[in-house]
Amino acid sequence: MKVLTPDTTVSEGPDRMLSERHLSIVRLVLPKGKTIKRHRSLMTVTVVAIKGSIQFHTDDDVTTLVPGKAVVMQPGEFHWLEAPDEAGEVMVVHGVLAQ
Template sequence: MKILNSNPEVTQGPDQMFKTTNLKITHLVLPKGKVIKRHRSLMTVTVVSIKGSIVFHTDDAKTVLTPGKAVVMTPGEFHWLEAPDQDGEVIVVHGVLAPQEEE
């Protein structure tokens, strides 16, 4: 088991908590008015809101992430984030998932 802690001194931007070839866990702090530009990952991405409010965009949808709400994206899916009304914090997990069996 590995215990991870975010850096409480990070007030803006990414705080990388863990990184291997197939897994990356990042605490992302986005102050009010800031935007993370459109980008994509070659891994599956899970974004879990832990504080405040962040607007999460894909090319097809827009979702307001508040604590306890999460999104999961497939590899290659373009996305971007913004904090238009208040500061927000999320945990971002980039991972290579094991193949799933077809039902």
């Protein structure tokens, strides 16, 4: 078992909690007014809101992530995030899922 603890000194951007070949876990802190540019991952991506409110965009949709709400994307799906109204934090898990 691994116990992961956030770096509480990170007040903006990524807090890389785990980085392995087929699995990455990142706590992402997004201050009000900030945006993470459009990008994609070669792995399945799960994003879980843990604090505040973040707008999560894909090319076809937008959803507001609030604590407890999550999205799951397939590899290669473009997405971006913004915090237009208030700061927010999400946990981002990139992984290769077992078939």
